[in-house]
Amino acid sequence: MSSSTAPTTxxxxxxxxxxxxxxxxxxAGKPIAxxxxxxxxxRTDIEVDLIDLADARLPVVLADNDDGSLPAEVTAVGERLAAADGFVVVTPEYNHGYPAALKNAIDWFYDEWSAKPVAFVSYGGAAKGIRAVEQLRQVFAEVHATTTRDGVSIDLGHTDRLGWPSSPGVDGAAKLMLDQLTWWSRALRTARAEHPYVAAA
Structure with missing residues (x-):
């Protein structure tokens, strides 16, 4: 039985x-999200928390406070990330890379990402954002997150009047990605509970 149809509480x-x-x-990221x-x-196996970085307004300069305090915006996002079992990152490709706001959001946090899975919904021109995703895989590895093999890649030349993707197979790609993400999310949640993850010495 697939994870999308398995009974859950x-x-x-x-x-x-x-x-x-x-x-x-x-x-384009908002309609794609x-x-x-x-x-x-x-799906009965997940609940979703949408985090829009445009609304989060994370500071662009990382804090170096002696008292360990963080800006309120960072604390608010951090609590939501810490509560998550897994992540889906909706990213464009800008000049063959990912946006600065996304890198800033990753860099503000560490433990919140560690030992959790990340999947990608990317979009762009002919490359569909794939180059941004391949770079993000390296970034997330550094914060001890694991990325799913399969994702969703969207050509902005094939979207409807709402800005939603219209290419054949895109719904199936989303299901496959979610199946992988939920498998990893459940497995790693269990592992973290049984054996706390140590990211660095």
């Missing part, structure tokens, strides 16, 4: 944070 449900990585006005949320609604 409220306690068993996984918390997945969907992060919109672009903060540009008029960005809206489309992706529709792909999660039929």
């Amino acid at each position: 409220t306690i068993d449900r996984l918390r997945i944070a969907v992060i919109i990585g672009s903060t540009r006005p008029g960005r 809206d489309w992706f949320l529709t792909q999660t609604r039929s």
Whole structure:
């Protein structure tokens, strides 16, 4: 039985944070994230927390406070990331890379990412954001997150009037990615509970 149809309880449900990585006005990331949320609604095994970095307004300069205090915006996002069992990052490709706002959001945190899975919904031109994703795999490895093999890659030349992807197979790609993400999310949640993860000496 697939994870999307297996019976679950409220306690068993996984918390997945969907992060919109672009903060540009008029960005394609918001309608693409809206489309992706529709792909999660039929699933009984997850609940979704949408984190829009445009709303989060994380400072662009990392704090170095002697008292260990953090800006309120950072604390608020950090609590949501810490509560998540896994992540879906919705990212564009800017100049063959990922957006600065997304890197800033990753760099503000460490333990919140560690020993958790990350999947990607990328978008762009002909490359569909794949180059940004391959770079992000290296970044997330450094904070001890693990990334799923399969993701969703969207050509912005094939979207409908709402800005939602319209290419054949994109819904199936989202299901496959979610199946992998929930498997890793559950496995790593169990492992963290039984054996606390040590990221660095």
